[in-house]
Amino acid sequence: METKNIKAYGTEAKDKPLHSINIKRRELLPHDVELEILYCGICHSDLHSVKNDWSGTTYPIVPGHEIVGRVTKVGGHVTKFKVGELAAIGCIVDSCGKCEYCEDDLEQFCDEDVTWSFNSPDKISGGMTFGGFSESYVCDERYMLHMPEFENLPAAAPLLCAGITVYSPLKHWQAGPGKKVGVLGIGGLGHVAIKIAKAMGAEVIVFTTSPLKVEDAKRLGADEAVLSTNKEQMKKYSRKLHFIIDTVSAKHDVNTYLNLLRHDGSVVLVGLPPEPLEVDAFSVVSGRRSLSGSNIGGIAETQEMLDFCSTHNITAEVEIIKMQEVNKAFERLEKNDVKYRFVIDMTSLKN
Ligand code: NAP
Ligand code: ZN
Helix, strand or coil: CCEEEEEEEEECCCCCCCEEEEEEEECCCCCEEEEEEEEEEECHHHHHHHCCCCCCCCCCECCCCCEEEEEEEECCCCCCCCCCCEEEECCEEECCCCCHHHHCCCHHHCCCCCEECCCCECCCCCCECCCCCECEEEEEHHHCEECCCCCCHHHHHHHHCHHHHHHHHHHHCCCCCCCEEEEECCCHHHHHHHHHHHHCCCEEEEEECCHHHHHHHHHCCCCEEEECCCHHHHHCCCCCEEEEEECCCCCCCHHHHHCCEEEEEEEEECCCCCCCCCCCHHHHHHHHCEEEECCCCCHHHHHHHHHHHHHCCCCCCEEEEEHHHHHHHHHHHHCCCCCCEEEEEHHHHHC
16 A cells, blocks of 8 residues: 655653654545644543553554644545545544444444544554544545534634534433533533533533633533532532533542432433443432433534534634644643643644
8 A cells, every 4th residue: 555654743652752753644545535634632532542541552642533624635536525625534534334333324333343533443554543643634535524614713623523522412312492401521522512502502500620610611601500529509400400411531420410310311421531430329220310421423413513513603712732732731631721622733743
């Protein structure tokens, strides 16, 4: 397979800082599109993966899966993209395309395993995929997204993972008028969840461990914000919520939140703490409640989410950094010191 060398940022070990490295991208196959990367968001999953929190990281790793860029080349059979237009790549860059899940636009559950945009075995090259902390990306047009109009393009990059990860369960569990939706954790995912749930018409109540975010949650659109360490405030919400989207990245007590649900309600995990969570049987048995989960969304739903966010003028609140500042950004993300998403200006990689 013909390849070309490009610049990227990655690391060979979990305790080694990210640094400039060279990687190979394949030359275009007939259905491939090449994207020059303009912006790439930093998701907590990038940090978990670099630190090998979930095991299974293959080094060297190049993270990045909230990728926005400009089409620079298209293969001979490409019909959906033209050179010069803006486009995007999220978490999925390949799947079998023919199992029942792929046929139902649920590629994230593909029977033959999805190829993720980074740290994933790549069936085409035979190696591992390298993510968006790089100059360019090549993938089949089927997994590439069209970018609708956004006033602030870098602030739209986080929608490619944070946006779809919360949009999909909010839609599935029918956030809308008459529903009280809880958002647990106001980080990259949580702050976008507030905006999307409000745009869907739900009443949004936020639960945060950070006192400074209580006020800010209202600015972001939440109807109410609760400091989750305050037992008195928490009691007010006992058995009040229809469902809760849980974006917390570390071990925490889910029973506290299961007990805030009305009957038949669900706490939907999207956060991926490395350690198992403990469930008290009484938390789910009483009220016929459930603990469930959701994993990003399929390609068609990701496009639908981008169009929804463009229509409703929803983007992330971002701090834009240079590629060379990524290690500092990872340290701050680990300390929960970001409002609310870092986005890398990828043109800085050329410096
Ligand atoms: P993030 O920006 O770091 O936000 C996580 C939030 O969780 C923090 O802002 C904080 O909110 C809260 N938190 C952190 N540590 C906590 C603790 N010890 N106890 C209680 N609350 C704590 O991360 P993110 O990028 O939004 O990602 C969140 C999680 O979702 C990660 O585990 C990530 O891997 C996962 N993820 C899953 C999917 C999926 O498809 N399922 C997709 C993307 C990401 P407060 O300050 O408000 O308390
Ligand atoms: Zn992510």
